[in-house]
Amino acid sequence: MPAREASTSLNRAIAILKVLGTAEGARDGVGVVRIARLIDREKSQVSRTLKTLAEAGFVVRDPRTLRYRLGWQLFTLAVSATQQHLTSLAPHLLRQLVANVGECAHLSVLDGGAVLTVLSESPPRTEQAIQAEEWVGRVAPVHCTSAGGALLLDHTEAQTRSLLAGQPEMDAKLAALLxxxxxxxxxxxxxxxxxxxxxxVAVAAPVRDYRGEIVGALNISAPKFRLGRALAAAGREVRAAADGLTRALAAHATNRRIS
Incomplete structure (x- = not known):
């Protein structure tokens, strides 16, 4: 396919996806004729492009109304993009949190029924730096970690129970976690x-994406003799940092939509 023709096809596909991403597309779906009219393209061209997008999972066709909607593959890519933005925007907030509290700070995500630490920052003290590095890639249970509590903030009791299904002493763990x-x-x-x-001891607060859904948690962990009496103050600092990361994710998403 010539470069010019490929560019035209790509532009047409982008235009179609934008139409399907409108309120009209989300509500009722959009038919081929309507899409062709909105993007000022021939119906046959739009049909071919929709077929290609459907094969890739980027759009789906309602067999009853014959209208198109955005497909799950597109939402999967959006989730992946959010995760990338999360890890790229978090380090600055983690460093600021470490400066304010003076303890190791971490970014964690929910990985199935466990908590996975993906980023860590530490004060410029050798012992704590080593401890922070040991947390990256580490998996911990949801039921006994502060990050687990923060990541499950929007979960129902049934959803939380399913995460602990099959674990020993599940009822006791569930009660404590709830x-x-x-x-x-x-x-x-x-x-x-x-x-x-x-x-x-540890404290954690949830981070949300532009849709308001929890995508991660920031947390501080430290020996009790250092942080135990200041845990509430650390909690307020962690919550402020998590809220800051939430705003950064929303701003990034807004800027992407505007551009």
Whole structure:
């Protein structure tokens, strides 16, 4: 395919996806004739492009109305983009959080029924720097971690129960986790006090994407003798940092839509 023709086809596909991303497309779907009229293209061209997009999973056709909507493959890419933006925007907020609290800070995400640490920052003290590096890539249970409590803030009891299904002493773990989540909803942050590891306390707050959905959690963890008495103050700092990352994700999404 000549470069010029390929460019035209790509532009046509982009125009179609933008039409399907409007309120009209989300509500009722859009038919071929309507799309062709809106983007000022021939119906046959639009049909061919829609067929290609459907084969790739970017659009779906309602067999009853014959109208098109955005497909799940597009939403999958959007989620992937959000994760990339999350890890690219988080380091600055983590460094600021470390400067304010003086302890190791982490970015965690929900990985199935566990909490996965994907980024860490530490104060310029060798011992704590080593501890922070050890957290990256580490998987921890949701039921006894502050990040787990923050990441499950929007989960129903049934959803939370399903995450713990099959675990020993599930009822006791579920009760403790639900209590932690309820308290976190009121405070805006979740805490653990030696629940995960003896002598360790931690606090975490949720990070949301432009849709308001929780996509990660920022948390501070430290020995109890250092942070135990200042856990509430650290919680407010973590919540402020998480809110800042949430705003950064929303602003990035807005800028992308405008451009």
């Amino acid at each position: 209590d932690r989540v309820r308290l976190a909803r009121r405070r805006g942050y979740a805490t653990v006090n030696e629940d995960f590891e003896p002598g360790l």
